[in-house]
Structures are given as structure tokens and as C-alpha cells.
Amino acid sequence: KQEVTQIPAALSVPEGENLVLNCSFTDSAIYNLQWFRQDPGKGLTSLLLIQSSQREQTSGRLNASLDKSSGRSTLYIAASQPGDSATYLCAVDGSSNTGKLIFGQGTTLQVKP
């Protein structure tokens, strides 16, 4: 059974700092991995999607990497801003490509001005 773990559960950093969020999964047979952002009281917004054949994806100040063999993904945020404060969730889609996402518990990020 696939399990997704995110460490740390919470993170507080000063504005401008570069930071890394971690995600690990137990079954390396995945179709893709996605990173989402959730603001308090809101739904999820997709940030990046990495197909199993890819190593990384970039969007603006965000860079996500994927290492299937070790069951790990990282989300790198450059030059953090207070507006980046939110909960970040990673989710894996198993090898059957069903869209059936298994989510981690998330990392709650606070960026202080």
C-alpha cells in the first residue's frame, strides 16, 4: 500500500530565504507526482506535476525534483515571500494512471516579513 510522508510538518522562515520541502513515498512504481498548495479555508491549487519519466519541473521560483528509485521528491522555493505562506501537499498517482492520488499530510509554511 502506497504511503506518502512529508517532513517537516511545519516550517517558519524569514522572507528571502531559499527552502526545500520534502516528500517521500513507499512504492516507487508511480505514474506521476504532483505538488499542490492549499491556502487556509480554500481548495488545492496544482503547482507542478512531474511525470515518472522526468527528473524535475520548474515554474517561476518553484522547482520540483523526483527520484523514483529512492522514493523521494523535493520542492525548492527560491527567495521566499510572505505570499508563499500556505500548506504544501505532495501526491502520487500510482502506476495504473487512474488519477487516484495518494496525498501526504502536508507541510505548513510560514514566511515572516
Place this chain on the structure above:
Amino acid sequence: DAGVIQSPRHEVTEMGQEVTLRCKPISGHNSLFWYRQTMMRGLELLIYFNNNVPIDDSGMPEDRFSAKMPNASFSTLKIQPSEPRDSAVYFCASSFPGLGVDTQYFGPGTRLTVL
């Protein structure tokens, strides 16, 4: 596009009552997902549909929960009878895997409180 639309946004009901949550997916999307989010269990997939057909309902907690998708633009999640432990935020999401990009687009959620 208006995105995924869910109603109501908030629902407060008493134990034993029937609750119906509604979802309108993004036009053209052919996959629809219902999730539940709680502090204890995080985000869990309850059921998903492809082309209006339920594909996997293994996440539905028990027979009190049922979901339907009568057409491509509407789905419901029903709880009957409701219990306090059903209190959670319920999200609907849709996607169009046929484009080769499997991003799921989430609605704003329905916050359910069962007293």
C-alpha cells in the same frame, strides 16, 4: 472558465439527517473525484468517476455514503444518515487525462459540521 463549483460552501446539520453535497466539474473534463479532508486523516479519495461511470469507490467509508454522476456536468455526494464523525471538508476535483496532463483542479470545498 469558472473552475470547479461546489455547493453548499458550508453545511451544519444534526446527526441522523441526510446531507447532499453538489459538484459541477470544469466543462470538458471527463474525470471527477470526491475527497474528504480531516485533521486526523488528511486528504483521502472517496470515489472517482470517468465518463460519468464510478470507477473506484473503495475509499467510501461505509454504506451511509453514496455518490452519483447523472451527467457530465453534475455530481452529488450523499450521506444518509449523517454522524458527527462525518464532519470534514469535502472537495470535488476534475481532470481531463486525455490531454496527457493529469492535473486535477479542485473546487473550494464544502465544510460539513454534523452536530
